[in-house]
Structure formats: C-alpha cells, structure tokens
Amino acid sequence: xxxxxxxxxxxxxxxxxxxxxxxxxxxxxxxxxxxxxxxxxxxxxxxxxxxxxxxxxxxxxxxxxxxxxxxxxxxxxxxxxxxxxxxxxxxxxxxxxxxxxxxxxxxxxxxxxxxxxxxxxxxxxxxxxxxxxxxxxxxxxxxxxxxxxxxxxxxxxxxxxxxxxxxxxxxxxxxxxxxxxxxxxxxxxxxxxxxxxxxxxxxxxxxxxxxxxxxxxxxxxxxxxxxxxxxxxxxxxxxxxxxxxxxxxxxxxxxxxxxxxxxxxxxxxxxxxxxxxxxxx
Amino acid sequence: xxxxxxxxxxxxxxxxxxxxxxxxxxxxxxxxxxxxxxxxxxxxxxxxxxxxxxxxxxxxxxxxxxxxxxxxxxxxxxxxxxxxxxxxxxxxxxxxxxxxxxxxxxxxxxxxxxxxxxxxxxxxxxxxxxxxxxxxxxxxxxxxxxxxxxxxxxxxxxxxxxxxxxxxxxxxxxxxxxxxxxxxxxxxxxxxxxxxxxxxxxxxxxxxxxxxxxxx
Amino acid sequence: xxxxxxxxxxxxxxxxxxxxxxxxxxxxxxxxxxxxxxxxxxxxxxxxxxxxxxxxxxxxxxxxxxxxxxxxxxxxxxxxxxxxxxxxxxxxxxxxxxxxxxxxxxxxxxxxxxxxxxxxxxxxxxxxxxxxxxxxxxxxxxxxxxxxxxxxxxxxxxxxxxxxxxxxxxxxxxxxxxxxxxxxxxxxxxxxxxxxxxxxxxxxxxxxxxxxxxxxxxxxxxxxxxxxxxxxxxxxxxxxxxxxxxxxxxxxxxxxxxxxxxxxxxxxxxxxxxxxxxxxxxxxxxxxxxxxxxxxxxxxxxxxxxxxxxxxxxxxxxxxxxxxxxxxxxxxxxxxxxxxxxxxxxxxxxxxxxxxxxxxxxxxxxxxxxxxxxxxxxxxxxxxxxxxxxxxxxxxxxxxxxxxxxxxxxxxxxxxxxx
Numbered sequence: 040x041x042x043x044x045x046x047x048x049x050x051x052x053x054x055x056x057x058x059x060x061x062x063x064x065x066x067x068x069x070x071x072x073x074x075x076x077x078x079x080x081x082x083x084x085x086x087x088x089x090x091x092x093x094x095x096x097x098x099x100x101x102x103x104x105x106x107x108x109x110x111x112x113x114x115x116x117x118x119x120x121x122x123x124x125x126x127x128x129x130x131x132x133x134x135x136x137x138x139x140x141x142x143x144x145x146x147x148x149x150x151x152x153x154x155x156x157x158x159x160x161x162x163x164x165x166x167x168x169x170x171x172x173x174x175x176x177x178x179x180x181x182x183x184x185x186x187x188x189x190x191x192x193x194x195x196x197x198x199x200x201x202x203x204x205x206x207x208x209x210x211x212x213x214x215x216x217x218x219x220x221x222x223x224x225x226x227x228x229x230x231x232x233x234x235x236x237x238x239x240x241x242x243x244x245x246x247x248x249x250x251x252x253x254x255x256x257x258x259x260x261x262x263x264x265x266x267x268x269x270x271x272x273x274x275x276x277x278x279x280x281x282x283x284x285x286x287x288x289x290x291x292x293x294x295x296x297x298x299x300x301x302x303x304x305x306x307x308x309x310x311x312x313x314x315x316x317x318x319x320x
Numbered sequence: 321x322x323x324x325x326x327x328x329x330x331x332x333x334x335x336x337x338x339x340x341x342x343x344x345x346x347x348x349x350x351x352x353x354x355x356x357x358x359x360x361x362x363x364x365x366x367x368x369x370x371x372x373x374x375x376x377x378x379x380x381x382x383x384x385x386x387x388x389x390x391x392x393x394x395x396x397x398x399x400x401x402x403x404x405x406x407x408x409x410x411x412x413x414x415x416x417x418x419x420x421x422x423x424x425x426x427x428x429x430x431x432x433x434x435x436x437x438x439x440x441x442x443x444x445x446x447x448x449x450x451x452x453x454x455x456x457x458x459x460x461x462x463x464x465x466x467x468x469x470x471x472x473x474x475x476x477x478x479x480x481x482x483x484x485x486x487x488x489x490x491x492x493x494x495x496x497x498x499x500x501x502x503x504x505x506x507x508x509x510x511x512x513x514x515x516x517x518x519x520x521x522x523x524x525x526x527x528x529x530x531x532x533x534x535x536x
Numbered sequence: 537x538x539x540x541x542x543x544x545x546x547x548x549x550x551x552x553x554x555x556x557x558x559x560x561x562x563x564x565x566x567x568x569x570x571x572x573x574x575x576x577x578x579x580x581x582x583x584x585x586x587x588x589x590x591x592x593x594x595x596x597x598x599x600x601x602x603x604x605x606x607x608x609x610x611x612x613x614x615x616x617x618x619x620x621x622x623x624x625x626x627x628x629x630x631x632x633x634x635x636x637x638x639x640x641x642x643x644x645x646x647x648x649x650x651x652x653x654x655x656x657x658x659x660x661x662x663x664x665x666x667x668x669x670x671x672x673x674x675x676x677x678x679x680x681x682x683x684x685x686x687x688x689x690x691x692x693x694x695x696x697x698x699x700x701x702x703x704x705x706x707x708x709x710x711x712x713x714x715x716x717x718x719x720x721x722x723x724x725x726x727x728x729x730x731x732x733x734x735x736x737x738x739x740x741x742x743x744x745x746x747x748x749x750x751x752x753x754x755x756x757x758x759x760x761x762x763x764x765x766x767x768x769x770x771x772x773x774x775x776x777x778x779x780x781x782x783x784x785x786x787x788x789x790x791x792x793x794x795x796x797x798x799x800x801x802x803x804x805x806x807x808x809x810x811x812x813x814x815x816x817x818x819x820x821x822x823x824x825x826x827x828x829x830x831x832x833x834x835x836x837x838x839x840x841x842x843x844x845x846x847x848x849x850x851x852x853x854x855x856x857x858x859x860x861x862x863x864x865x866x867x868x869x870x871x872x873x874x875x876x877x878x879x880x881x882x883x884x885x886x887x888x889x890x891x892x893x894x895x896x897x898x899x900x901x902x903x904x905x906x907x908x909x910x911x912x913x914x915x916x917x918x919x920x921x922x923x924x925x926x927x928x929x930x931x932x933x934x935x936x937x938x939x940x941x942x943x944x945x946x947x948x949x950x951x952x953x954x955x
Binding site: 341344345346347348349350352362365366369370371372373374376377379380383390391394436437440441443444447448450451452454455456504507508509510511513514515516517518519520521522524526527531 | 582583584585663691692693694695698701702705708709712713716759761762764765768788790791792794795796799817819820821822823824827828830831835839853856857859860863874876881884885891892893895896897907911914915918919922
C-alpha cells in the first residue's frame with residue numbers, strides 16, 4: 040500500500056478532530072465576516088414588514104432539541120421581528136419533543152419585548168396527530184386547541200379576536216425540521232385555505248423546498264443557520280446565528296480542503312497503480 | 321377467519337380510500353367535518369398503537385435481560401429511563417415548569433433529552449466530513465460535475481466562501497434555484513405518479529402485500 | 537426658468553387646447569358618477585358556503601378616481617339606507633380576470649367586476665341566510681347606488697374548479713389498470729435497476745458470513761406510499777432470508793408499521809416453506825423519536841455488525857448517521873428513498889441507491905408479477921403525458937404572453953391547479 044492509499048484510508052477520528060477544531064476556534068475567536076442577504080430570507084422579512092399592526096402571525100415551531108442550533112435562532116429572530124412590528128403571535132408545535140423548547144423561546148422573547156400573554160401572543164402547545172392537526176385547524180382553531188399551554192380557554196383570549204380557522208390568518212410560518220413540517224403545512228394548510236405561508240428549515244432540508252419557493256407556494260424560506268444569520272442581520276440584532284457563521288465558514292472550508300485532498304490522493308493512487316501495471320507488462 | 325384477515329381489511333381499504341379520494345373534490349362542510357372526524361380517529365388509533373410499540377420494546381429488552389445477552393445492562397437502563405420519565409411526567413402532568421419552577425419532568429427534558437439530541441445532530445457535521453473524504457471522488461465525469469457544484473454551493477453558503485470567491489454566492493443561488501429546483505421537480509413528478517399508482521392499486525385491492533404478503 | 541413653461545410659450549395653441557381639455561375633463565369629474573349597471577348577486581359556486589358573489593358591469597368612465605363601494609346587510613329586500621359599507625376599492629380592481637378561475641367555472645366576461653362577500657370584521661355571512669347587497673359608484677365624495685339584490689350562500693357538493701384534476705386522475709387510474717391487463721397478456725420490458733440485483737448478493741454475503749441482515753422501513757407511518765413500498769420490498773427480502781436461513785432484524789419507528797411488517801415477514805417465511813424459522817421479535821419497535829431511534833440502530837449495527845443493511849422508505853437527518861455507521865462496519869448497503877433531500881447522503885455512503893420512484897418500481901422488478909410490472913408501465917405513460925403537457929404548456933404560455941392571444945387559455949386552464 041503506497042502513501043496515497045494510506046492517506047485515502049485515513050483514520051476518521053483525525054477528520055473528526057479537524058472538524059472539532061474548525062468549529063471550536065471560530066466560536067472562541069470570532070471574525071465577523073459580512074453576511075449577504077438572500078432573496079428567500081428577504082421574502083419572509085418583507086412580508087412581515089408590510090403587515091399592518093395587530094395582524095395575526097401563526098408560528099409553528101416544528102422541531103425538536105436536535106435541530107435547536109439551526110432553528111432556534113430562526114425562531115428568536117422571527118419572534119423579535121413580529122413583536123417589534125406589533126403583530127399578534129399564535130405559536131404552536133406539531134412535535135411533542137419540541138414543546139418545552141417552543142414554550143421557552145416564545146415566553147423569553149415575549150418577556151424581552153414587553154408583550155402580554157393572551158393579549159399580544161399565545162402559545163397553544165402541542166396536539167397529537169401531526170398533519171391531522173393542520174387539517175383540523177383549517178376547520179376550527181378552537182376545537183383543535185380548546186385550551187392553551189397553560190390551560191386558559193383559547194377562544195376567550197383577546198389575541199384570538201376575529202380568528203376562527205387558518206383562513207383568517209394574515210401570515211403563517213413553519214419552522215420545520217422534518218415531518219410534519221413545511222411541506223405538511225403547504226399540502227394540508229396553505230393549499231386548501233389560501234393563507235400566505237413562509238418557511239424555515241434545517242440547512243440539509245432547504246434545497247428540497249426550493250421547488251415550493253420558485254412556484255410561489257412559499258413566499259420565503261429561511262434555510263439553516265445561514266438563513267437565521269441573515270434574518271438576524273435584517274432585524275439588526277445579531278445573535279447566536281451570526282456568531283455561528285464563522286464556525287460554519289471554517290467547517291465548510293475544511294470539508295472543501297478534505298474533498299480536494301482525497302481527490303488528489305485518489306488520482307495519485309490511480310496513477311501509481313497504472314505505472315505499476317505498466318512496469319509489470 | 322379469512323374474511324377477517326383478508327376480505328374485511330380490503331373492503332375497508334376500498335371504501336375509505338374511495339371516500340377520502342372523493343372528499344378532495346367535495347367542498348361541503350359535511351365532507352370537511354367527516355375528514356376532521358377521521359383524523360381524530362387516526363389520532364386515537366395512533367395512541368393505542370403506541371401501547372403495541374412499547375409492549376414490543378419491553379418484550380425485546382426483557383428477553384435480553386433474562387438471557388443476559390451482551391449489553392443487557394443497557395436494557396435495564398432503558399427500563400429505568402422509560403419508567404422514570406413516565407412517573408416524572410405523570411407527577412408534573414406533562415408540564416416542564418409550573419409557575420416558573422422547573423419540574424422533574426422539565427429537568428429530564430432540559431438536561432437529558434436536549435443535550436443528548438443536540439449531540440446526535442451535531443454528529444452530522446463530523447459524519448458529513450468523513451463521508452465526503454471517503455467517497456466524494458471524481459471517479460467519472462458525472463461525479464466531477466457533482467463535486468464542482470457541491471464545492472460552489474458550500475462556498476456560496478458561508479461568508480468566508482463569498483469573501484474568497486465573491487461570485488460563489490450568486491452561482492450557488494443559481495444552482496439551488498434553477499438546476500436543483502428543476503431536477504427536484506422532475507423527481508417529485510415521478511414520485512407522485514408512483515404514489516398515485518400505488519394508491520389506486522391499494523384502493524382497488526390489487527396491491528395486498530401490505531396485509532401480509534402472499535396471495536389467497 | 538422651468539423648461540415646461542418655456543415650451544408653452546413657444547406653442548401658445550397647445551397651451552390653449554390643454555386648458556380647454558382640462559376644463560372639459562374637470563366638468564366630467566365634477567359630474568356625479570353613474571350607478572353601477574347590471575348588479576347581480578349569487579351564491580359563490582364550488583365552495584363550502586358562507587360566500588356570496590356580487591357581479592356588475594364595467595363602467596365607461598372607470599379610472600383611479602372612481603371607486604366602488606360594497607353595501608350589504610343580513611335580511612331580504614332591505615332598503616338601501618339600512619345597508620352597511622363593507623368594503624371600498626378603486627374601479628380598476630376586482631375584475632373577473634383578477635380571479636384565478638378556469639374558463640369553465642368563470643362567472644362572467646373577464647372585464648366584469650366581481651366581489652366575494654364573506655365573513656369579516658363588518659359582516660358575518662352565514663350559509664342558508666338571505667343577504668341584501670348592492671354596489672355604489674363613488675367619486676369626489678358623491679355616491680350613486682346600483683340596484684339591490686338578494687342572495688343566499690349555500691355549501692356545494694362538487695368543486696368544478698378541480699374537474700381537470702379529477703379527469704386526469706381517472707385517466708391515469710384507467711391507464712394503470714389497462715397497463716396491468718397488458719402486462720398480464722405478455723412480457724413487458726423492464727429497465728435494469730442495478731441496486732435490486734444487489735439484494736440477492738447482499739443476502740448471500742450475509743449467509744456466507746453468518747451475519748444478520750438489517751432492514752429499515754423509514755420514518756413515516758403506513759399512510760405514506762414510501763413506507764408501503766418499503767413494506768412490500770421487505771416481503772421479498774424476508775422470503776430470501778428465509779430461504780437462505782439468514783437472520784433478519786427490522787427495527788421500527790412506528791408501532792403500526794411494525795405490526796404490518798410482522799405479518800408480512802410471517803407470510804414470507806411461510807411462503808418460503810420455513811415457518812419454523814420465523815421469529816416474532818425479528819420486527820421490533822424502538823421509539824418514534826428520530827435521534828433516539830438512530831442512536832439505538834447505530835448501536836445495534838456496531839454490536840451485531842450486519843453484513844447487509846437495507847434503508848427503504850422516508851428518511852431525514854438520521855440518514856447519514858445510519859448509513860455512515862453502517863459503512864464503518866463494512867456492510868453492503870442498499871438504500872431506496874423518495875426523500876429527495878437525503879439522496880446525496882445515500883448516494884455517497886451506500887453501495888446502491890434506488891432513487892425516487894425506483895423505490896416503487898423495486899417490488900415490480902423483484903417479483904416480475906404482471907400487476908406490479910403493469911403498474912410501472914402505467915406510470916411511464918403518466919410521465920409521458922406530463923412531459924408532453926409541460927412542453928405544450930410552455931409553448932402555449934409563451935405564445936399567449938408574446939402575442940397577447942387569449943385562446944391558449946383554453947388549453948392552459950386545463951393543466952392548471954385551481955381549487
């Protein structure tokens with residue numbers, strides 16, 4: 040086995056170590072490179088900007104703690120933007136394992152922005168059924184969620200005035216890490232009830248949602264940590280996403296270097312093998 | 321017996337399949353109410369199905385403990401984890417916090433589940449790097465095209481990449497918006513036709529293997 | 537000196553003409569507007585009730601300064617003074633052309649105005665209750681009210697907007713059924729799918745090494761076609777593992793899928809003539825939680841080191857964690873998924889990947905049963921139709937936009953998705 044072959048069979052723990060370093064160092068010593076805003080993220084931002092005060096925004100936080108690094112900063116940025124524009128926020132989740140985290144983020148941002156629970160926002164909690172919940176919400180919000188997360192009657196809350204079903208919403212955003220997520224909200228919600236829908240997803244899933252974006256089925260898409268960083272830049276409050284961009288830059292570059300190296304070794308090994316074969320003949 | 325195992329399920333599949341396919345074209349509130357009712361049944365059935373799952377889980381691990389198979393201690397931890405979390409959840413009535421104070425269930429959620437799940441997801445970055453190093457090679461012309469596109473998108477999606485190669489941002493946007501979106505649409509069309517054909521076969525009882533394989 | 541003033545000095549006749557024109561126009565603007573003509577009110581068709589359509593003809597002097605006001609109230613034959621103002625908008629908006637309806641359900645000519653009266657802040661529109669409605673023209677604070685009309689909103693039993701969708705669906709279903717008949721009459725050519733030939737090879741290798749085969753059915757439940765396809769392929773795989781007397785492990789994320797797969801596996805062992813080898817716990821439930829399941833399956837892979845891993849069905853972020861762990865144990869890995877967002881990971885880490893509808897084709901390829909093969913033929917006919925329609929649609933839309941023709945709409949509406 041020649042050197043190139045040995046390098047191709049490199050112990051993957053070394054690669055893990057390199058990625059670990061590339062993530063850790065930029066977090067400890069941030070550089071703060073400028074972030075360019077993409078039209079997809081601007082789509083969500085501009086729509087919220089155009090909504091008149093007291094419009095209703097439904098925010099479905101359909102992710103669990105596993106996707107927290109990417110989707111939690113998105114939720115923080117959207118909630119800040121909505122509260123600052125005096126929108127009424129109705130938050131919920133379709134993922135039971137995300138309930139605690141969703142409640143935490145809504146309560147924290149609402150407190151920081153000086154909003155009152157029940158008047159300016161409500162966290163409905165989780166209801167079982169996944170996509171079936173969206174179908175039921177399209178029929179009647181109050182039979183799907185008769186009480187909110189803390190047990191108050193949802194129908195009696197001032198934040199819900201004028202709302203009966205998904206049709207009455209001014210805007211809905213799903214931050215989804217899988218199924219049920221953005222696609223389910225489109226198929227079972229927007230497609231039938233014709234409300235405007237924006238999306239947020241993990242970086243891995245974002246390319247899969249581009250067909251929905253190009254056809255106008257989604258009016259904006261926040262993809263992964265990068266999308267969250269763009270949104271933070273747009274609202275002028277840099278948070279954990281912007282801080283994480285340096286680490287993401289470094290890991291992307293490390294992977295590009297690794298791919299270049301592996302290809303270099305691959306061609307080297309192939310050439311050596313060919314030379315050896317020619318030597319034999 | 322054959323009727324219960326074969327004909328009845330097929331009849332139910334045919335009836336419900338046709339009714340709910342037709343429901344899509346009926347805007348009447350009665351049809352919407354029917355759909356809502358059925359989704360509620362599905363939720364209830366899903367709840368009961370969980371009992372089935374947990375029974376299977378407990379059974380598999382009980383066998384491991386009884387036979388003291390390799391790693392049987394993990395099965396004990398699983399029992400302790402499941403039972404402990406259920407008790408904590410019942411005591412806290414499913415709430416992570418009550419009037420600002422964290423419950424035991426909340427503690428399990430915040431300090432066990434959140435970090436463990438975060439760790440699993442974080443592994444992705446390491447695995448992507450190792451998989452890329454191991455397999456992402458320009459073995460053919462197609463693989464080389466894939467490789468170039470991947471490098472451009474990876475550069476274009478991070479500020480450092482855009483700083484080093486300013487055109488990568490616009491190029492990656494174009495790749496995602498045009499090439500990626502059109503190819504995905506093509507795949508989606510194929511998948512949807514496949515799904516519709518399969519649904520037709522199930523509704524008409526032509527495809528029955530989901531009931532347990534063979535023919536009568 | 538402003539250039540405009542200079543121009544009028546140079547052409548005094550032009551300035552005079554302009555002044556006369558402005559005076560005439562000013563007189564016209566000062567004139568009270570004519571009431572909207574031919575006001576009609578009817579139940580909005582193809583909906584779930586709670587909406588009334590109000591239609592009226594286009595006026596000749598429409599422009600940004602002329603506005604329309606919608607007046608309505610609950611009750612029949614009410615006087616115009618008892619009607620409430622519901623909405624007001626410029627006369628250049630709210631035409632039939634603005635509403636996305638196909639030509640076969642379009643309520644009137646494209647120029648005609650239309651307003652959909654539905655529940656809002658000013659009025660609640662209930663099905664089965666009569667409402668009196670009318671439209672007023674408004675200019676410079678003066679309004680002229682049209683004739684009052686009555687209508688009752690009723691829910692409808694069929695959405696004619698989706699007629700094209702239904703017809704295409706039926707046509708595709710018929711094509712699939714006819715193709716199945718065709719396949720029953722004689723052999724049909726099937727494109728070679730390399731991943732499926734590897735199924736036997738992978739199970740054979742597991743037998744040689746005395747190691748188990750692991751089969752995953754994905755993240756979704758039985759209501760998803762990809763899970764059904766995965767369950768169908770499991771039947772074929774289980775038959776082979778039974779024949780080769782190789783251990784099979786099927787960890788599940790969904791209890792219902794587990795119960796169905798248990799039956800499929802039992803049947804497969806029975807058909808292979810090895811019912812005694814069937815183990816009830818070959819299919820077992822782990823958890824429905826994504827990463828807990830992943831961690832557990834990874835653990836099983838590392839401890840038992842299966843020689844072959846099958847990943848069929850729908851997958852999310854767990855895909856790479858599963859396949860990369862499988863690759864590290866040296867297993868042959870075959871994936872089949874319609875989760876297009878995870879395809880790059882499967883292609884990179886697995887030996888063979890069934891892409892998109894190949895997953896659905898897999899059971900046909902493995903069994904060669906006419907029913908399965910015929911379905912594939914039907915799907916191909918469907919694809920051919922879709923491709924043809926895309927081509928014709930692109931041409932028609934280009935012609936319509938380029939030459940401002942209206943007739944391509946007759947065709948384009950047929951392939952539009954209107955609900």
